[in-house]
Amino acid sequence: MGGAAVPRVRNYVLRRLIVAIPSLLIASVIVFVLPRLIPGDVVQLMLEEKAYGKDLEDLRAKLGLDRPIPVQYAVWIGKIARGDLGESLWTRRPVIGELARRLPVTLTLGGMAIAVAILVGIPIGIVSAVRQDGVLDFFGRSAAILGLSIPGFVQAIVVILLPAIWWGWTPLQRFVELSQDPAGYLLQFILPAIILGVASAAGIMRLTRGMLLEVLRQDYVRTAWAKGLRERVVVLKHSLKNAIIPVVTVLGLQVAQVAGGAVIIETIFGLPGMGQFLVDSIIQRDYPVIQGINLLVVVIIVATNLVVDLTYAAIDPRIRY
Amino acid sequence: MDHRSLPPSITRRDVLKASGAVVAAGLVGGASLLAPETARAQTPKRGGTLRLTVISDPVTGFDPHQTISFVTMVPLSFVYSRLVKVKAGPSVKPGTYPIEPDLAESWTQPDDKTYVFKLKKGVRWHPKPPVNGRELTADDVKYTYDRFLTIAGNGNKPVLESIDRIDALDKHTVKFTLKEPNAWFLDMLASTSTWIIAKECVEKFGDLKKAESVVGTGPWMLERWEPNVRLLYVRNPNYFVPGLPYADSVDMIIDKDPSSRLATWLAGKTDFGPEYQQVVRRLDLAVAKQRKPGLQTAEYPWFTSGATGFKIDKPPFNDVRVRRALSRATSLAEIFESNAFSRGHWVPNPAVPAASAEWSIPIDQLGPEGRKLYEYSTADAKRLLAEAGYPNGFKTQVETPSTAYGPDFLDSVQVTIKNWKDAGIDAELKMKEYGAFISTTIYGKFDHMYLGLRGAWTDPEAYFYRPYMPGQPLNVLNVNDPKLTDMITLQRRTFDVPKRKQIVYDIQRYLAEQGLFGVNGSVKVVSAWDPYIKNFMPNNGFDFGGRLMAVWIDK
Numbered sequence: 001m002g003g004a005a006v007p008r009v010r011n012y013v014l015r016r017l018i019v020a021i022p023s024l025l026i027a028s029v030i031v032f033v034l035p036r037l038i039p040g041d042v043v044q045l046m047l048e049e050k051a052y053g054k055d056l057e058d059l060r061a062k063l064g065l066d067r068p069i070p071v072q073y074a075v076w077i078g079k080i081a082r083g084d085l086g087e088s089l090w091t092r093r094p095v096i097g098e099l100a101r102r103l104p105v106t107l108t109l110g111g112m113a114i115a116v117a118i119l120v121g122i123p124i125g126i127v128s129a130v131r132q133d134g135v136l137d138f139f140g141r142s143a144a145i146l147g148l149s150i151p152g153f154v155q156a157i158v159v160i161l162l163p164a165i166w167w168g169w170t171p172l173q174r175f176v177e178l179s180q181d182p183a184g185y186l187l188q189f190i191l192p193a194i195i196l197g198v199a200s201a202a203g204i205m206r207l208t209r210g211m212l213l214e215v216l217r218q219d220y221v222r223t224a225w226a227k228g229l230r231e232r233v234v235v236l237k238h239s240l241k242n243a244i245i246p247v248v249t250v251l252g253l254q255v256a257q258v259a260g261g262a263v264i265i266e267t268i269f270g271l272p273g274m275g276q277f278l279v280d281s282i283i284q285r286d287y288p289v290i291q292g293i294n295l296l297v298v299v300i301i302v303a304t305n306l307v308v309d310l311t312y313a314a315i316d317p318r319i320r321y
Numbered sequence: 322m323d324h325r326s327l328p329p330s331i332t333r334r335d336v337l338k339a340s341g342a343v344v345a346a347g348l349v350g351g352a353s354l355l356a357p358e359t360a361r362a363q364t365p366k367r368g369g370t371l372r373l374t375v376i377s378d379p380v381t382g383f384d385p386h387q388t389i390s391f392v393t394m395v396p397l398s399f400v401y402s403r404l405v406k407v408k409a410g411p412s413v414k415p416g417t418y419p420i421e422p423d424l425a426e427s428w429t430q431p432d433d434k435t436y437v438f439k440l441k442k443g444v445r446w447h448p449k450p451p452v453n454g455r456e457l458t459a460d461d462v463k464y465t466y467d468r469f470l471t472i473a474g475n476g477n478k479p480v481l482e483s484i485d486r487i488d489a490l491d492k493h494t495v496k497f498t499l500k501e502p503n504a505w506f507l508d509m510l511a512s513t514s515t516w517i518i519a520k521e522c523v524e525k526f527g528d529l530k531k532a533e534s535v536v537g538t539g540p541w542m543l544e545r546w547e548p549n550v551r552l553l554y555v556r557n558p559n560y561f562v563p564g565l566p567y568a569d570s571v572d573m574i575i576d577k578d579p580s581s582r583l584a585t586w587l588a589g590k591t592d593f594g595p596e597y598q599q600v601v602r603r604l605d606l607a608v609a610k611q612r613k614p615g616l617q618t619a620e621y622p623w624f625t626s627g628a629t630g631f632k633i634d635k636p637p638f639n640d641v642r643v644r645r646a647l648s649r650a651t652s653l654a655e656i657f658e659s660n661a662f663s664r665g666h667w668v669p670n671p672a673v674p675a676a677s678a679e680w681s682i683p684i685d686q687l688g689p690e691g692r693k694l695y696e697y698s699t700a701d702a703k704r705l706l707a708e709a710g711y712p713n714g715f716k717t718q719v720e721t722p723s724t725a726y727g728p729d730f731l732d733s734v735q736v737t738i739k740n741w742k743d744a745g746i747d748a749e750l751k752m753k754e755y756g757a758f759i760s761t762t763i764y765g766k767f768d769h770m771y772l773g774l775r776g777a778w779t780d781p782e783a784y785f786y787r788p789y790m791p792g793q794p795l796n797v798l799n800v801n802d803p804k805l806t807d808m809i810t811l812q813r814r815t816f817d818v819p820k821r822k823q824i825v826y827d828i829q830r831y832l833a834e835q836g837l838f839g840v841n842g843s844v845k846v847v848s849a850w851d852p853y854i855k856n857f858m859p860n861n862g863f864d865f866g867g868r869l870m871a872v873w874i875d876k
Contacts (some may be wrong), residue, residue, distance in 0.1 A: 039417060039757035044764075046381065046474065058473030091382040093529040101548075157580045164584035165608055172581055172590070174574065175550045268578045272549035278575070280380055283725075285756055 009310065022300050024200025024295075028080070031294035032073050035287050040088055043286035063089055076291065085295075086288035088281075095292040098277065103296070104178070106273035109196065109266065111190050116175045117204050117254060122247070124201075125208025130235055132213060140205065140297075147202030152261050155195045156268045175270060193271045196261050200254045207250055211243035218242075241315055248315065252308035256301065363855060368571045369730065369874035371854075373593045373865075374582045378549050382530030385516050386469055389476040389777070391597075391863050394513045399536035399554050399571060399866030400447075401516030402561075404428075404438055405460065405507055407779070409868040415621030415848075416678035418779060418862070420511050424457065424538065424561075427691075433502035434485075434817070438462070440493040445559040447542045451521040453558060457538055459489035464520045466497075477514040479787070480780075483696075501736045502814045504821055508780045514862040533647040540566040540870040549575055567856075567873035582777050587612050589873045592874075594849035596662075599859050601849040615852035622668045622843045624676040624861045625776035627656075627733060628838025630762075632769060637717075644836030648694040650702035650744035653842045656733045663844040667757040669695050670841050672832040673781045673825065676861050678780035682829040691833025694840050702744035714745020719770040725755035726774050734772050765797030776843075777864045785809060785828050789837065798837065805831060822842045 043059045060066045064075070077085055079191055085095035128140040164170040171191055176184040215221060224234045263275030274293055279287035313319045325326060331775040360591045363447065379396050381388035386531055388394075406423040421426075428438045441457060448454035465488050469475060483503040486497045499506065500612045509515075518529060520537055526534040530547040538561065542552035576582045582595035583605055594601035594609075601609050610616050629647070657667035669674040671691075674682045676766055684695055695703075695865040708788075723732050738748050748770065753762060778784065787795040789802075790809055808831065812824040832838060848859035 039754065039761070041756070043474075044759055045756050046476070062473050090380055090388075092528065098548075160584045161580050165588040165612070168588055168612055170581075170584040170588040170590070172585055172588070173545070251624075268581050270550065270574075270576055270578075270581060272547070276549055280378070283755065284380060 004268070008199065009313070013306065016306050023302065024298060027281070027298040028077060028291075028295060031291050032076060032287075033069070035282070035285065035290045036069060038282075038285065045285055046090065076288070080295075085292040088289050089286050090284055095288050097294060098289065099274065099292055102153045102272060102277050105271055106259070106262055106266070108274060109188075109189055109193055109271060109273060110255070111261055112193035113200065113258050113261075114251065114254060115212035116194055116250070119199035120197070120270075121201035121204030122208050122244075126212060126235065126240065128205065128209040129212035129216060130231070137209075140209070144202040144205045147198040151201060152195050153264045153268060155198065156265060159195065172270065175272060183271070188269075189271075192265045192271065196258060196265045199261070200258060203254070204247060204250065206241065211246055211248065212239060215239045215243045231315040239282065245312060245315060248308055248311050252304050255304050259297065290310050324876065330498070339632065363870075365564075365567050365856065365873045366875060367567050367873070368569050369735065369876065370572050371568045371869055371872065371874070372572045372591045373599065374574045374585060374591050374595050375552075375765070376582070376597055378705065379546070379552070383532060383535050384526075384529035385386060385514055385518070386477070387474045387528065387530065391777075394863040395865050396543070396552050396573065397516055397535070397866075398539075398864045399514060399541045399573075399869075400539045400543050401518070402444075402539050403511060403515050403517060404440075405511045407511050407860070407862060407864060407869055409858070409860065409864065410871055411856060413858060414678070415619055415858065415860045416676055418511075418677075418860070420507050420715070424462075424517060432498055433814070434499040436489070436497045436499075436506065438495050438497070440495065440562055442493055444538055444561040446519055446538055447536045447557055448559060449536050449542060451525045452536045457494050457517070459495040461519060462488045462495045462519055463489045465517045466515075466521070469515070470519070477512070479510050479793075480512050480514055483509075486845050502816070504813055504816045505780060505782050508782075509742045512780065537778075539866060541571055541866065542549060544570070551575055556638070562870075565851070566870040568869070571869065592851045592854050594847070598861065598865075599848040599850060600662065600846045602661045603666065603847060604661040604701075606847060606849075607697070608828045609849060613851060616849055617852060617854070617857075618847050618849045619859050620666070620845050620847050621859070622674070622676040623662075623846045624779065624843065625774055626670050626674055626774040626843040627730075627737075627839070628771075628773045628842035630767065630771045630773070630797060631839075631842065632767075633800070633825075633837070634771075636713060637715050638770075640709045641836050642705045643711065644839075645690065646702040646705035646709070646744065647746065648836060648840040649696065649698050650741050650746060651737055651840055652697040652740050653695070653840060654697065655740065656736050657844065659732055659736070660707070660729045660844060662729060662846055666845040667842045668845060670843055672838060673784045674776065674843055676843055677779075677781040677784075680825055682826045686826065686830075687833045687857065688830050690836075691830055694833055694836065697740075699740075699744045702746075706745055711745070714747060716747045716749070716849065717769045718747040718751050719772055720751045720753055720767050720773045722755045722758040723752040725758075730774060737772065747798060760765065763797070764794070773816050785832065786813075786826075789832070800837060802835075809867060817832045 043056050043063070043065065046059065064072065076086060083096070085099070088098065105307055124140045124143070127250070128137040131137050160170055160172060173188055176188055178185040221234060221239055224238050259275065262273060263279055265271070266273040266275045277289065278293045280286075281293065357840050375395060377392040380394045381390045381393050381520060383393060383397065385393065385397055385401070395741065403423045405420050408421040419682040424440055424444060425438045428436055430436050432863050440457065440462070444457040445454045446452040446457060466481060468485060469481060470478060483499045483501060483506065485498045485500040488498070490496055496850065497506075503509075506603045516537065521537050522529055522534045529535065532543060535543045536600045540557055540562070542557050543552065544555045545553040552575070553572040554573070556566060556569050560566065562591060574585065575625070576585065579595070585591050586593070586595045587609065593599040596602060631644065631647070633644070635638055651674050653667065654665075657663040669684050670688060671682050673681040684692060700848055706712070719738065734750070738750060741748050761767070763773065775784075787793045788798070789800045789805055790796060790807060791801045808824055812821050812828065815821040815824060850857050852875045853874055855873050855875050857868065861867060
């Protein structure tokens with residue numbers, strides 16, 4: 001992008017941000033209303049099987065759940081405007097504090113898993129495409145099929161349980177805070193990130209291979225070969241750039257897949273992230289927490305898509321905003 | 322497990338008999354928590370950290386008056402005390418629940434409706450703000466139970482609903498006046514929901530949901546809560562039982578995944594079996610014994626069991642023969658054969674679960690019709706259905722929670738439905754999300770039948786008072802049988818334990834005779850602990866802290 005492109009990009013980003021406001025408002029209505037449509041009631045869950053009718057009404061009033069839904073929504077959205085996501089109905093802890101504590105864990109896990117997907121998937125995809133139908137291609141595709149076929153939770157259980165049964169050893173360790181031990185903090189994510197990233201890596205590998213094979217058959221690539229350019233230049237400079245845009249798009253979509261997978265991986269590896277928190281809050285009908293997490297996810301997805309769109313221009317100069 | 326060396330348990334009755342009124346101070350002290358043989362054989366070692374896993378975070382917060390959940394009550398058992406408690410230690414056979422003093426030094430019962438408790442002197446709160454180690458007084462007891470009975474949202478209120486008023490007579494004396502005689506009152510006071518709390522904490526924090534507000538008089542202090550990671554406790558330097566606890570700290574690891582809990586234990590990172598109540602699934606027992614030579618175990622029936630509900634005021638379940646057919650068509654042996662916890666080791670339950678060893682009637686002492694309920698026979702079930710006017714069986718619908726009770730429960734549902742189908746009862750399965758199940762089905766909002774679990778209560782009376790007493794919210798079958806009501810009322814007013822036991826047996830005979838519950842059973846679980854863990858004995862109930870305070874580590 002040249003100097004003239006900068007204002008265009010800035011305007012584009014501003015337009016996207018303005019468009020995002022009604023999207024977020026609509027999303028806020030959905031994330032507020034949907035949890036309340038799930039059968040079951042937080043008050044009855046809190047008191048389980050031992051409650052009297054008056055107790056239920058008293059607690060409902062105490063939590064402000066006896067007011068009409070539009071009133072509850074107005075109160076909530078008013079708080080959001082002031083940067084307050086409310087309190088957990090169960091623990092009375094501020095939702096924003098809970099998210100601030102858990103979000104870095106999930107972002108670290110998700111970020112490392114995406115990194116695994118990129119660092120493993122793209123190189124193997126390139127090698128497979130360049131050595132089509134060779135031994136490396138065969139092993140690369142077999143590994144990808146295996147990665148796609150074995151669910152992450154099975155891989156995780158095998159990795160955790162078998163060494164414990166055979167040798168009395170397990171890779172599990174107690175969660176280490178970043179402030180306590182930065183290296184230990186990152187180390188504890190390596191295994192879960194690899195397991196979480198494997199399925200994405202497999203998908204990325206197959207897509208990279210397919211797209212690259214298509215590009216490698218283009219006339220301009222044949223011209224590049226004819227000019228005597230080195231293989232590295234032909235593949236990485238002239239071919240990969242044109243093949244990678246769909247891969248980047250899919251990488252953006254992988255964020256949602258990784259977030260879904262993180263729920264299980266966080267539980268198995270005892271990582272106190274947002275995935276586990278969201279599942280607990282849904283089971284408990286902890287409305288402020290469900291709303292807070294979902295709103296955050298919406299913001300992250302909107303932001304990710306914006307970044308992906310901006311990346312297109314960086315990869316392919318023909319794309320204009 | 323060999324119980325031959327165990328001394329006889331001290332029962333509530335023994336304590337009551339001790340002096341006409343009660344003088345129980347001699348039971349107090351660390352030494353009383355040791356089995357005599359154990360105490361002679363080994364000298365307790367102080368120090369070290371007890372490491373165990375729990376299956377859930379205290380997601381409901383820490384206020385004992387705002388939840389009934391074990392995920393809160395188990396962590397609180399390390400921190401708080403009660404007036405009386407269920408005795409713990411190797412001298413207590415699992416499945417028995419003898420009462421002993423906790424904060425109470427002694428108590429008297431001047432009449433059927435009055436209890437006067439003398440508190441131990443010099444009991445101090447944890448040396449933490451805002452209470453800062455002040456002495457516990459009778460006002461604390463009164464404050465606790467007044468709050469217990471009046472705060473909105475205390476699902477455990479029925480536990481103490483028979484209290485009319487509480488008076489602090491002096492600094493160390495508190496009087497309870499009941500609305501009516503209640504022979505189970507001491508058992509209810511020993512429930513793991515009756516923790517004595519400090520007024521200053523409620524005043525400072527508004528409620529007791531936050532970890533900072535957890536200040537008690539129990540053996541350990543809550544040092545840190547890392548949500549979804551761990552609860553760390555350290556010794557209470559002022560604990561009122563001299564010498565206890567033996568361990569310096571308790572590291573309670575929160576781990577929701579059964580595989581990682583098992584792996585953590587097998588790898589030596591925890592000291593106790595990985596499931597609730599330190600249980601190891603029988604499926605994993607052989608591996609555990611192989612990896613841990615000298616592993617200590619105890620086998621006992623779990624309280625948790627299946628629960629079958631049906632609409633007895635509607636056809637076909639208004640006919641006792643249909644209800645009996647339902648039980649006769651159910652193969653408990655088949656249900657417990659595949660269960661990962663039981664692998665064929667189980668006990669049949671009458672109305673009061675077998676885990677309440679002193680109050681559950683043996684099946685062979687039920688009446689003839691009651692005994693037959695437990696004899697699986699598809700042919701007899703078909704015959705009963707035919708006699709009731711359903712020679713070709715009937716169709717019905719059964720509601721059940723979809724996930725919360727785990728895969729073993731869902732397996733048991735499948736087996737049950739298959740059994741019923743063999744007898745001609747074609748039950749369509751209607752899965753409900755747990756929250757929906759709790760908020761509708763469990764309160765009686767179901768059309769035909771449900772299959773669920775029961776077992777949250779350790780007091781035996783709860784198993785017939787709440788489901789069968791008119792007016793109780795959990796009487797979802799709408800039972801209003803004057804004969805049954807009279808028996809339930811009478812047992813509550815009968816202080817003579819053998820006589821009360823006979824009435825409770827009669828109630829169970831009557832309930833079985835009338836087929837007012839579907840037959841069910843409980844797993845005989847295996848609790849396990851590492852060879853270096855000494856003076857531990859598991860039992861049912863949430864009082865993990867009470868059972869661990871006299872445990873020591875011999876490494």
